[in-house]
Amino acid sequence: MKRSLLTLSMICLLFCFGANAQQDQMIKRGDYTLVFINNSKIISEELAQNIVNTFFEVYPKMVTEYNPEATKKVTILIDLNYKKVAVSGKGKITLGALWMQQHPEDTDLVTHELVHIVQDFKALGPEWLIEGLADCGRFQYGLNNAAADWSLPSLSSYQSYKMGYRVAARFLLWVNKFQESSTIFQLNTALKYNTYSADSWKEITGKSLDELWALYLQNNDID
Template identity: 45%
Template sequence: MIIGTLGIFLLSACSKSAIISPEEASIQPETKTEGVVSAQAVPVGTVIYTSNGYQLTLTNNDPNFSETVRQKIVDIFFTKYPQLLTRFNPGVTKSIKYVIDPNYNGVAYTSGTTVTYSAAWFQNNPQDVDVATHEIMHIIQAYTGGTPGWLTEGIADLVRYRYGVNNAAAGWSLPAYSSSQHYTNAYRVTARFLAWLENRVNASIVTNLNTALRNKTYTANTWVTLTGKTVDQLWADYAANPAL
């Protein structure tokens, strides 16, 4: 819990929680129930951050979780999530959860309104904080059943490309076009195709595709409705001149 307005809070090595603002979150904790909190690692436990009607609950289960990474992924929620909500899904929840899991061997995954991150991934890739940008888009998407996985992941990586804050430092970028690719490859391959479509065909196509997917009105004909061409015809145009 917060004591006054100096960013001081009590957080044991177990799981007591505190409610703080993003501004206070940038201040190093000064008091702990047992000793002094390291400036380099985040205590194990749960903290709730609130600002302007948005709430992020972060549960850290890794005693070695980086304070720098924590600050960056918290900042991504409070700066990018409102932008994505406004553009893609104004009715989506403003309250989400992050979980830092030392037993998860992947990178990150989203289930409902909870994003679980691999502690090991962040330890080995501390610059790759825009994993959070990709994952919070999945909460914004809120697609339910029957949506093409390749398009879901492609849109999330397109969002990482457009809204990411640290992609260059993380060594993350969209791949150059290759004849071996296909729009159904998902993730960055599909994201680059979508970026090309936004730049060269229809600036609102990703917004409109997202709406169709959320409303369960997406079909193969959606591409024709939005652009006058099938997705295969659009891919052929892209392959002929793939420069963004």
């Protein structure tokens, strides 16, 4: 009887381990490889596939446009133990499983983080600018922004470019459209090679950052 109970216990342990085991996949399409790791059971197969498809759809385009030297191999981890939204660095993106479960349409969160991967900046620049550029990438390459109810905000008097993210992205896109069409590319390049400074704005556009913001407040249309 004791031996039977022991055997049954071992079977249960193996079953439980298998049910909670980390799911690792290495997926290769052309020159690009995705290591996809899911340590949770709360993400649907459809959502997981949408995340994978987002990588292969948007990342090669980013590499071609902004950094042909960027890594062609990226890891995406969906982590049940990560309680925040997302973080990226050194070719790896970690997504909070709970966030993704609760916001299954927000797959372009991956697009935002992939911009950070492709930027591969050699030094830290202003956080508002780095996050603003990443949301420019989400705006440009995003596949599911509308379904996720993600859009660039209308300009309000309380805003500042220092708020970063979508606020800064709208400003950067305006500068790129109405002042100098290579602004976003040149800012990415300057940050990548650690040549960015406060003077970069005048070197690129002929105007200082604060002068550009003042003009933006007068005419903020990017449509």
